[in-house]
Amino acid sequence: MGTKELILEKALKLFSEKGIKETTVRDIAKAVGITEGAIYRHFESKDQIVxxxxxxxxxxxxxxxxxxxxxxxxxxxxxxxxxxxxxxxxxxxxxxxxxxxxxxxxxxxxxxxxxxxxxxxxxxxxxxxxxxxxxxxxxxxxxxxxxxxxxxxxxxxxxxxxxxxxxxxxxxxxxxxxxxxxxxxx
Amino acid sequence: MGTKELILEKALKLFSEKGIKETTVRDIAKAVGITEGAIYRHFESKDQIVxxxxxxxxxxxxxxxxxxxxxxxxxxxxxxxxxxxxxxxxxxxxxxxxxxxxxxxxxxxxxxxxxxxxxxxxxxxxxxxxxxxxxxxxxxxxxxxxxxxxxxxxxxxxxxxxxxxxxxxxxxxxxxxxxxxxxxxx
Amino acid sequence: MGTKELILEKALKLFSEKGIKETTVRDIAKAVGITEGAIYRHFESKDQIVxxxxxxxxxxxxxxxxxxxxxxxxxxxxxxxxxxxxxxxxxxxxxxxxxxxxxxxxxxxxxxxxxxxxxxxxxxxxxxxxxxxxxxxxxxxxxxxxxxxxxxxxxxxxxxxxxxxxxxxxxxxxxxxxxxxxxxxx
Amino acid sequence: MGTKELILEKALKLFSEKGIKETTVRDIAKAVGITEGAIYRHFESKDQIVxxxxxxxxxxxxxxxxxxxxxxxxxxxxxxxxxxxxxxxxxxxxxxxxxxxxxxxxxxxxxxxxxxxxxxxxxxxxxxxxxxxxxxxxxxxxxxxxxxxxxxxxxxxxxxxxxxxxxxxxxxxxxxxxxxxxxxxx
DNA sequence: CATGAATGAGGTTTCATTCAT
DNA sequence: TATGAATGAAACCTCATTCAT
Missing domain, CATH: 1.10.357.10 (Tetracycline Repressor, domain 2)
Structure with a gap:
């Protein structure tokens, strides 16, 4: 699976478990196994993921x-x-x-x-x-x-x-x- | 109405409109017409209001x-x-x-x-x-x-x-x- | 004992136990059994107590x-x-x-x-x-x-x-x- | 020298000069030449530095x-x-x-x-x-x-x-x- | 004299986002 | 593509001090 898909998958899980505002970009990055900055190669913003x-x-x-x-x-x-x-x-x-x-x-x-x-x-x-x-x-x-x-x-x-x-x-x-x-x- | 009740009332309205995390203590204070610090004379924390x-x-x-x-x-x-x-x-x-x-x-x-x-x-x-x-x-x-x-x-x-x-x-x-x-x- | 002396006594105890900056005016007032504002009837400032x-x-x-x-x-x-x-x-x-x-x-x-x-x-x-x-x-x-x-x-x-x-x-x-x-x- | 070491060095100096509570995270950040937030990439809290x-x-x-x-x-x-x-x-x-x-x-x-x-x-x-x-x-x-x-x-x-x-x-x-x-x- | 609510400045910490590498 | 340090705004909270009562 591509990184982008992985980000979506992990973000979804976290959003559903903790809420959207309650999930940080760092949480998502950690779950994916990359760093925060890398998220922004795939999405313009956290809201874009949402x-x-x-x-x-x-x-x-x-x-x-x-x-x-x-x-x-x-x-x-x-x-x-x-x-x-x-x-x-x-x-x-x-x-x-x-x-x-x-x-x-x-x-x-x-x-x-x-x-x-x-x-x-x-x-x-x-x-x-x-x-x-x-x-x-x-x-x-x-x-x-x-x-x-x-x-x-x-x-x-x-x-x-x-x-x-x-x-x-x-x-x-x-x-x-x-x-x-x-x-x-x- | 006492300030404490007013805080609860305004907080409730904001929480229900925007969500809990999405509502800041400043939002509540502004709605009540006091400063943030004053909130803490009535409640130990934002969570306590919740x-x-x-x-x-x-x-x-x-x-x-x-x-x-x-x-x-x-x-x-x-x-x-x-x-x-x-x-x-x-x-x-x-x-x-x-x-x-x-x-x-x-x-x-x-x-x-x-x-x-x-x-x-x-x-x-x-x-x-x-x-x-x-x-x-x-x-x-x-x-x-x-x-x-x-x-x-x-x-x-x-x-x-x-x-x-x-x-x-x-x-x-x-x-x-x-x-x-x-x-x-x- | 007068209130002023009581304030000095309790403040001293708290300062010596926790440190000066670490002791709040409220701490002192509580120890004396009065409220914060009352401290200022007896002392110009916290530093004055010190x-x-x-x-x-x-x-x-x-x-x-x-x-x-x-x-x-x-x-x-x-x-x-x-x-x-x-x-x-x-x-x-x-x-x-x-x-x-x-x-x-x-x-x-x-x-x-x-x-x-x-x-x-x-x-x-x-x-x-x-x-x-x-x-x-x-x-x-x-x-x-x-x-x-x-x-x-x-x-x-x-x-x-x-x-x-x-x-x-x-x-x-x-x-x-x-x-x-x-x-x-x- | 790495930023982490620099933070420790400047914090030590300030703590020893002014006291721990008396030194703010902003003081430390300013001495290092970064912003407060950056401190927290290197230390979980001020107390952790101490x-x-x-x-x-x-x-x-x-x-x-x-x-x-x-x-x-x-x-x-x-x-x-x-x-x-x-x-x-x-x-x-x-x-x-x-x-x-x-x-x-x-x-x-x-x-x-x-x-x-x-x-x-x-x-x-x-x-x-x-x-x-x-x-x-x-x-x-x-x-x-x-x-x-x-x-x-x-x-x-x-x-x-x-x-x-x-x-x-x-x-x-x-x-x-x-x-x-x-x-x-x- | 005393209360206690309120202020306002400033403290620690968080976090989306940027950027040099 | 990715890293990770850094920013900057804003969050929560604290506290010396003031003030109407």
Whole structure:
């Protein structure tokens, strides 16, 4: 792996563990095994690393969700597939997922600078399902339940509160959310 | 209001807007209208302000939840009351609620130092309802949906995504979660 | 005891234990049982406390030495009496003695502002004895041995290295120094 | 000379002239010709500079004394050599010697953290000579006279009170102390 | 006389960034 | 590309002193 990739990888891990401001350029350099100055051969600034990471993983999740949803024609399958893809990404890239949440939390306003925000896709999905009458819960509430539950499922899994294989968790969560929002909606 | 209370108030606002590390003691002092040194007559350190705030609001929400739940004997009423009290607190103290989330996110390990963590009460409630057979969804998933939805409902309300009066939102959320977790559980 | 005296007493203790710069006005106020501001009712500044203390104890020792030496006509008795008075003062006022040494060490140049420096008397004594042929050691060396030994005897006594009653120590030290400098001098 | 050595050298000078607390990191940086921040690339903290200096010079004097004393078999020569080595060190490293005294005075409790304290060697020497009957003065008093005189001889020399070449002073002091403690002891 | 909040200067330390090598 | 010393701004904190009460 190139040094640049290594920097991104180590920075991501540190950002997700300690926070962005709490991670110094020196921390990153030490984790990579180079010195501080060398970081600046690859990135203009610390913030550039942050932006690169956020943009890269946002886009990756966005495209995975987009691709997966395109394949499905059935509404239920589409919804459940979105949930699974989302959790699959979080389980596979826990540091990235945590980092993205931190970025959203503390620097939410800067999110606008990016295109391909996964949240947009989930919102569109919910709106679409609602328009088609499949999802009778108001879309704003549905969105809150969907995104909130997804984030917490990831969190509780990484904290060891939620047991079970990834597959089981993904399927159970998809099932639960579908029931809650579509079948049970009022 | 005393200077100490003013410091806590302004610090809370800044922490919730910019993050903890991102807020300097000077920022707080300026917001209060005093100099940095004066802060230290009231608090030993910046961290002490953070701890005071987290402890204070954790406890407040904890006790409100506890008191409200004690009053209810009916399972459904108890659950819904918990949801409403929780959201009521978040709506009334948006800075505190945001701040508590930030603290949990970035300094989760330090949460152990505190007693009276609202999360504990919600977990106990879920476990109790589950034991009594009211809540057929597995408790870990139910907890994820409950806490995740609550946080997002607050977030979307403060972002303007969720419209409606506080009362409407609280009741709708309570209804929705009860349906999702109790009536609809599988 | 008046507040002013109490301030001097507590300040002396703290200065001798921790050093002058290392002792804060707040430390002193706390030890006295008043607040910082009150100190300034009695002293213009922290430095004024330092000066008062140095002046006061310098003068006290100076006058004790002077008075005692005036009484003696015999050379040997005069020398030994000086040693004993000196040690007696140090044993009775260990904080003052330590403080004076610290002041000499770190702010030696300011000593010139004071009259009645005990060191002057010891030097005069040595010079006088030397002029009279009693003390054949060169006066500069004799002075070094005299003052150095006195300081160390005090130090080792307060550290518990030197055992024995004050009386024994005073007499033994006087004897030893007289032998070393007068009888044994070369 | 490397920056690290330069920092140690300038810090030593300032510490010995003004005291440790009285010397700021900025003072040191200015003396070296760099900025404050640069100090911290070489030392973790100001205190680390203090410890490095004390450890370094303690050890140096310790080892010089040890080596010199090992060579001598004759009791008198051994004692006198110790005196001379000690003064030689003080004359050659006046800043270090003053600094070590200040450290002992104000932070004596921290001395325990160091091994190879020259004082230990002098104490052992005195005890040994006493056990062998060469030194009839009680060892505690002998130690007081020895260490006190050495310190004062250095002090008076640097103040210009004691005239003469280093060699003369060293020999005279060794002679004087030997007479006082060994030949003259009672 | 005393309080204690506040000031303001200055202390130690941190850190993103630059730059000569 | 990389090093690592250095900068400079700014962070947190301390403390002698002042002042309204």
């Amino acid at each position: 932006y690169d990471l956020f943009g890269r993983y946002s886009e990756e999740l966005y495209e995975k969700l987009e691709k997966a949803m395109e394949k499905q024609t059935d509404r239920e399958a589409k919804f459940k597939e979105a949930v699974k893809i989302f959790l699959e990404f979080a389980f596979r890239n826990p540091d990235a997922f945590r980092f993205m949440n931190i970025f959203h939390y503390l620097r939410g306003k800067e999110v606008r600078k990016f295109r391909k925000i996964p949240f947009q896709l989930l919102r569109d999905l919910i709106l679409e399902l609602h328009k088609e009458g499949v999802l009778r819960t108001e879309p704003e509430y549905a969105l809150a339940t969907l995104t909130g539950t997804l984030e917490r499922v990831f969190l509780y899994k990484s904290m060891g509160i939620l047991k079970g294989s990834r597959k089981e968790i993904k399927e159970r969560t998809a099932e639960l959310l579908w029931k809650a929002l579509a079948e049970c909606g009022s | 701890y005071d705030l987290f402890g204070r609001y954790s406890e407040e929400l904890y006790e409100k939840l506890e008191k409200a739940m004690e009053k209810q004997t009916d399972r459904e009423a108890k659950f819904k009351e918990a949801v409403k009290i929780f959201l009521e607190f978040a709506f009334r103290n948006p800075d505190a609620f945001r701040f508590m989330n930030i603290f949990h996110y970035l300094r989760g390990k330090e949460v152990r130092k505190f007693r009276k963590i609202p999360f504990q009460l919600l977990r106990d409630l879920i476990l109790e309802l589950h034991k009594e057979g009211v809540l057929r969804t597995e408790p870990e998933y139910a907890l994820a949906t409950l806490t995740g939805t609550l946080e997002r409902v607050f977030l979307y309300k403060s972002m303007g995504i969720l419209k409606g009066s506080r009362k409407e939102i609280k009741e709708r959320t309570a209804e929705l979660l009860w349906k999702a977790l109790a009536e609809c559980g599988s | 000066y008062d203390l140095f002046g006061r104890y310098s003068e006290e020792l100076y006058e004790k030495l002077e008075k005692a030496m005036e009484k003696q006509t015999d050379r040997e008795a005069k020398f030994k009496e000086a040693v004993k008075i000196f040690l007696e003062f140090a044993f009775r006022n260990p904080d003052a003695f330590r403080f004076m040494n610290i002041f000499h060490y770190l702010r030696g140049k300011e000593v010139r502002k004071f009259r009645k420096i005990p060191f002057q008397l010891l030097r005069d004594l040595i010079l006088e004895l030397h002029k009279e042929g009693v003390l054949r050691t060169e006066p500069e060396y004799a002075l070094a041995t005299l003052t150095g030994t006195l300081e160390r005897v005090f130090l080792y006594k307060s550290m518990g290295i030197l055992k024995g009653s004050r009386k024994e120590i005073k007499e033994r030290t006087a004897e030893l120094l007289w032998k070393a400098l007068a009888e044994c001098g070369s | 410890y490095d200096l004390f450890g370094r010079y303690s050890e140096e004097l310790y080892e010089k004394l040890e080596k010199a004393m090992e060579k001598q078999t004759d009791r008198e020569a051994k004692f006198k050599e110790a005196v001379k080595i000690f003064l030689e060190f003080a004359f050659r490293n006046p800043d270090a010697f003053r600094f070590m005294n200040i450290f002992h005075y104000l932070r004596g409790k921290e001395v325990r953290k160091f091994r190879k304290i020259p004082f230990q060697l002098l104490r052992d020497l005195i005890l040994e000579l006493h056990k062998e009957g060469v030194l009839r003065t009680e060892p505690e008093y002998a130690l007081a006279t020895l260490t006190g005189t050495l310190e004062r001889v250095f002090l008076y020399k640097s103040m210009g009170i004691l005239k003469g070449s280093r060699k003369e002073i060293k020999e005279r002091t060794a002679e004087l102390l030997w007479k006082a403690l060994a030949e003259c002891g009672s």
